Amino acid sequence: MDPSEPTEDSKTLSKKAAKKEAAKAEKLKRQQEAAAAKAAADLSLADDPLGANYGDIPITDLQSNSITGRRWTAVGSLEEGFKDRTVLIRGRAQTIRAVSKNMAFVVVRDGRNTVQCVVTASEGVVSQQMVKYVTGINRESFVDVEGVVSVPENPIKGASQQVEVQVRKIYCVNRSLPQLPFNIEDAARSETDFEKAEQDGEQLVRVNQDTRLNNRVLDMRTPTNNAIFRVSSQVKSIFSQFLLSEGFVWIDSPKLIAGSSEGGSAVFKLDYKGQPACLAQSPQLHKQMAICGDFGRVFEIGPVFRAEDSFTHRHLCEFTGLDVEMEIKEHYSEVMDIVDRFFVTLFDTLNEKCKKELDAIRRQYPFEPLKYLPKTLKLTFEEGVQMLKESGVDVDSLGDLSTETERKLGQLVLEKYGTEFYILHRYPLAVRPFYTMPCFDNQAYSNSFDVFIRGEEIISGAQRVHEPELLTTRARACGIDIKTISTYIDSFRYGAPPHGGFGVGLERVVMLFCALNNIRKTSLFPRDPLRLAP
Amino acid sequence: MDPSEPTEDSKTLSKKAAKKEAAKAEKLKRQQEAAAAKAAADLSLADDPLGANYGDIPITDLQSNSITGRRWTAVGSLEEGFKDRTVLIRGRAQTIRAVSKNMAFVVVRDGRNTVQCVVTASEGVVSQQMVKYVTGINRESFVDVEGVVSVPENPIKGASQQVEVQVRKIYCVNRSLPQLPFNIEDAARSETDFEKAEQDGEQLVRVNQDTRLNNRVLDMRTPTNNAIFRVSSQVKSIFSQFLLSEGFVWIDSPKLIAGSSEGGSAVFKLDYKGQPACLAQSPQLHKQMAICGDFGRVFEIGPVFRAEDSFTHRHLCEFTGLDVEMEIKEHYSEVMDIVDRFFVTLFDTLNEKCKKELDAIRRQYPFEPLKYLPKTLKLTFEEGVQMLKESGVDVDSLGDLSTETERKLGQLVLEKYGTEFYILHRYPLAVRPFYTMPCFDNQAYSNSFDVFIRGEEIISGAQRVHEPELLTTRARACGIDIKTISTYIDSFRYGAPPHGGFGVGLERVVMLFCALNNIRKTSLFPRDPLRLAP
Structure with missing residues (x-):
């Protein structure tokens, strides 16, 4: 019996866990909102000549406006053979990590597969504003990423595909709320993960069954x-x-x-x-x-x-x-x-x-x-x-x-x-x-x-x-x-x-x-x- | 629109038709019961040395008593290649027709396919009592027929398979009530059949939709x-x-x-x-x-x-x-x-x-x-x-x-x-x-x-x-x-x-x-x- 999945006492446990999660999520939400506000404010200061390469796609552009003939590549198919090719992918921004003003990582998930996308500011190609824009995208939002496939020397741990995408353009297709009832990574952890974390003195969030089922749309994504x-x-x-x-x-x-x-x-x-x-x-x-x-x-x-x-x-x-x-x-x-x-x-x-x-x-x-x-x-x-x-x-x-x-x-x-x-x-x-x-x-x-x-x-x-x-x-x-x-x-x-x-x-x-x-x-x-x- | 399938007035029509059918069926039932009683009485007079070759299988013999290894042949597979071979088939007695004391025809239906089976009294092989037994089987009863495949000179009109089975043994697996709410043949007629019958001065029975649906187990068999x-x-x-x-x-x-x-x-x-x-x-x-x-x-x-x-x-x-x-x-x-x-x-x-x-x-x-x-x-x-x-x-x-x-x-x-x-x-x-x-x-x-x-x-x-x-x-x-x-x-x-x-x-x-x-x-x-x- 998996202790994360209590059958008998799930109602009691679920309440406690839900409270804890809610508090955590609230904190996260505030942080994210502040960051997004700051990013927006910063961006508004600058008139970016590369501004057409990123941004939120308005809903009025998602109403079957045209058939462009563009081809999206499935994340799961990205492998070394794609090296140096420009690809267009659509998926969820699973995790967004800012490294510096000039660099950010976005792991894009398309169904079961994930790929690491790298946004690096570079004169005339990618602006600092674009890096900022990326860090303001809420997790689980849908994004379209256009970029060049590269093959890093070291194996990639945080994604299923062993290539990276050097981002040239990124558009948000649909934004998620900044606050998620739980994180997909937390819902996907094994008992081994929990044991390892405990040994390392870390505390991981357990997502109990009722919380999962109450938010099945998120839970399904593990x-x-x-x-x-x-x-x-x-x-x-x-x-x-x-x-x-x-x-x-x-x-x-x-x-x-x-x-x-x-x-x-x-x-x-x-x-x-x-x-x-x-x-x-x-x-x-x-x-x-x-x-x-x-x-x-x-x-x-x-x-x-x-x-x-x-x-x-x-x-x-x-x-x-x-x-x-x-x-x-x-x-x-x-x-x-x-x-x-x-x-x-x-x-x-x-x-x-x-x-x-x-x-x-x-x-x-x-x-x-x-x-x-x-x-x-x-x-x-x-x-x-x-x-x-x-x-x-x-x-x-x-x-x-x-x-x-x-x-x-x-x-x-x-x-x-x-x-x-x-x-x-x-x-x-x-x-x-x-x-x-x-x-x-x-x-x-x-x-x-x-x-x-x-x-x-x-x-x-x-x-x-x-x-x-x-x-x-x-x-x-x-x-x-x-x-x-x-x-x-x-x-x-x-x-x-x-x-x-x-x-x-x-x-x-x-x-x-x-x-x-x-x-x-x-x-x-x-x-x-x-x-x-x- | 098929006039046999009224959508608007089906309730009214169905009552009339049902009455008519009921009266007809009642008459048929009386005839069948009389015939069955007569057949049973006649049979009881004789002690048939070939009596083991026919009869009703008691339910106590249909309770998974043994695995004999016998092979049943699907009616749909019977064709000229089976000539002179002994086959065992199971199906419904669709129609039973007595020709004389010495001969009867049974059309056996197995799902969608039908084959004509011939019961001919012959010294030491098939008794007159067996012919009588066959004529007493109610339509739609399940029968097991063992017999020899023959290929008649003329095409067979009343069955899908173009071979006959010369019956050696016949057993009733499960009897239908003698009175059916309607006949499968009547439920299977086309408008052309009705028109042709009218030209010939015949009156065919129309089975309306409610009667069919009320007796879907029969209707499904067309x-x-x-x-x-x-x-x-x-x-x-x-x-x-x-x-x-x-x-x-x-x-x-x-x-x-x-x-x-x-x-x-x-x-x-x-x-x-x-x-x-x-x-x-x-x-x-x-x-x-x-x-x-x-x-x-x-x-x-x-x-x-x-x-x-x-x-x-x-x-x-x-x-x-x-x-x-x-x-x-x-x-x-x-x-x-x-x-x-x-x-x-x-x-x-x-x-x-x-x-x-x-x-x-x-x-x-x-x-x-x-x-x-x-x-x-x-x-x-x-x-x-x-x-x-x-x-x-x-x-x-x-x-x-x-x-x-x-x-x-x-x-x-x-x-x-x-x-x-x-x-x-x-x-x-x-x-x-x-x-x-x-x-x-x-x-x-x-x-x-x-x-x-x-x-x-x-x-x-x-x-x-x-x-x-x-x-x-x-x-x-x-x-x-x-x-x-x-x-x-x-x-x-x-x-x-x-x-x-x-x-x-x-x-x-x-x-x-x-x-x-x-x-x-x-x-x-x-x-x-x-x-x-x-």
């Missing part, structure tokens, strides 16, 4: 967050392309549902033009209807809504569900086979295609690459219980596993099989939803499975009951009022094939693949019982 | 609907892959929003753990925040909620939005360039990859392929108005175009430029949302655009106001209370790049590409002011 959501983007791409290549159809089921969803959890209720409605807490019914509608194999990527009062590191009130449903010919292992092949493809591809992103995440939150097998390990629930019992853990053989027990089993599996990714199947029937198909040989168990990454559940899946009579019997046995689910049951009355499927939470997959400690880190705008903004 | 949602699946795939290849990041923005969305339309309101909340009517704010968060270029595929009371052929209360937002360097033409290249790629790919699907749709709802140019035509709003005026249409040069005027302009553009896909840009500022960037040279116009397919709007897009002061001014000018949008405005205070984007309705794209007459045809489970189910 290299880690930029990387996390690029990984998340890739997961969806790999998921959809893998399933399409396996003959699945990408559907969209409605999120507005009459009455309440078929499951048991709390739902968000609303009024739909005078009719009672709720937000779908899973696409369960509709994806099964698509199977009864002869699509054979379907998947969906969409929001899932849970009105539960969970304040854990792994629950959200809204998350992105990756859902799959498919006809099965004989056995729910056909569904597990899709799980196996999809995840192995996913992990392989992420490790290969997202190296840069994973490295960025690792720099702030170090983690070991996920250990997984080329062919996913499948254990039965009974085998899992046996392993736990043998290691001295007291478990109910027909009950559900607690989060803690799941973690323990994860450890045991890792020790015995060398994998942190595995499938546990044949769960006790009693702990699964009523629409789960019971095992043919033992009614105490079901044709269901959970999938785990690093000891935490990311998937629930199962063969479903496709036969209306058995479905009715099972619902009654679970104490469900048949009237409330008649639409669901009726869907299977005009011929239904045996089928099964599973649902994955996108945020959990990314969180656990990268061994992050909180699901709020992998949701762009997390929603929990207290958080509905931004 | 070849047309199967094709429509495969096209829809492809559109999402092409959209995501095109944008990923252009450096866009696939994000997910929250659908649960504090207060009410930034736009003007009616929203669905709900209680979020004691806080007032609403469903996002567009990802506008959050995709712009992602741009301020330095993702550079983002897109999203997700539900959009509109609580409007629109009963037109082109509005839904919930639809799938394809949303794009991106930094722009100089001009909103950079956004239009993405629109141009994406749609040309989309149309090219659909025409190439979805030939089979488009043909299936065309068989029921004939349409001409969309006419589009390799480089999309761009016209200014003023040019559009000019064209309309020249053709005698009275239009307000600074007002919005009515649906009717848009259609008229579509015709004029088609005649003059030979395209049914074009971009109309520089809309009057007064008819666009407050966050639209005004034109630099004329404040009466804006840096915005709409995109049209076959005379109907599918996209709205624009450069956004990225500067907080101008945004505030524009909001005030539009009569918006600044307090209600302070979060939105504040998002731009820590440095925001010039940016723009657009939103597309998936259902509209598919509807208009295929020239369908109602958006309910391209939404799997449409939601309109009256429809919240299934």
